Amino acid sequence: MTTQQVETGKTVRFRILRQDNPKGASRWEEFEVPYRPGMNVISALMYIRQHPVTADGKPTTPVTWDMNCLEEVCGACSMVINGRPRQSCSALVDQLEHPIRLEPMKTFPVVRDLQVDRSRMFNALKKVKAWIPIDGSYDLGEGPRMPERKRQWAYELSKCMTCGVCFEACPNVSEKSSFIGPAPLSQVRLFNTHPTGAMNKDERLDAIMGEGGLANCGNSQNCVAACPKGIPLTTSIASLNRATTVHMFRKFFGSDHMVD
Numbered sequence: 001m002t003t004q005q006v007e008t009g010k011t012v013r014f015r016i017l018r019q020d021n022p023k024g025a026s027r028w029e030e031f032e033v034p035y036r037p038g039m040n041v042i043s044a045l046m047y048i049r050q051h052p053v054t055a056d057g058k059p060t061t062p063v064t065w066d067m068n069c070l071e072e073v074c075g076a077c078s079m080v081i082n083g084r085p086r087q088s089c090s091a092l093v094d095q096l097e098h099p100i101r102l103e104p105m106k107t108f109p110v111v112r113d114l115q116v117d118r119s120r121m122f123n124a125l126k127k128v129k130a131w132i133p134i135d136g137s138y139d140l141g142e143g144p145r146m147p148e149r150k151r152q153w154a155y156e157l158s159k160c161m162t163c164g165v166c167f168e169a170c171p172n173v174s175e176k177s178s179f180i181g182p183a184p185l186s187q188v189r190l191f192n193t194h195p196t197g198a199m200n201k202d203e204r205l206d207a208i209m210g211e212g213g214l215a216n217c218g219n220s221q222n223c224v225a226a227c228p229k230g231i232p233l234t235t236s237i238a239s240l241n242r243a244t245t246v247h248m249f250r251k252f253f254g255s256d257h258m259v260d
């Protein structure tokens, strides 16, 4: 504790939903953390990890969570803070209602405490081939040039940090549904628009026309409202609806659709 904290004696109360393992029962625990001006939720969690004692003085186990970049870029530290899924590294204690409630995202299986398994999202990205296959065995030189306006547009979609918040916000993503979720759909639009990525456009469209694909979107629009990066998810989904319709007709009529 710093001199300033000792002097002010001010503390912040946290209520944390804890779970010891994936199959364990969950329980709430409360912690009292010394206040520091400008502190974020992760700095409070770090204090709790170093001082694993509940607010009523009972020793407990250190709380676990995921984090990496600490600057809202990697998406690893997502959790539900006061009922809203968001990144704990950019959640400032001064801007939150107290006591501060921390829960793991419910869409993903809990590993332990606030740490969840986001494999569902990464598997969906694999399913839609959200990458550009290139031969890395020799120097390919510069990639194809893109018009500046298109590059700027693509940059907005490329800001997805696979944080999982749009999955948590979407009513159609659940353990009972195979929906691949909003973020992977938007990545299909990004890679299909890239000059090199377009080579695999048809495979990506086929992937989202199958089970768990576009048809599972209920258009609730929650995803776009929740995305911390402001990614136009619903615009991407609408655009993919058009693209898959055209793709379906071309396949049906057997047109030579590989030349456009």
Ligand code: SF4
Pocket: 075, 159, 160, 161, 162, 163, 164, 165, 166, 167, 182, 183, 186, 226, 227, 228, 229, 230, 231, 233
């Ligand atoms: S689209 Fe937005 S909310 Fe969804 S995973 Fe990417 S950054 Fe997170």
Ligand code: FES
Pocket: 066, 067, 068, 069, 070, 071, 072, 073, 074, 075, 076, 077, 078, 087, 088, 089, 090
């Ligand atoms: S630690 Fe990377 S987004 Fe929070």
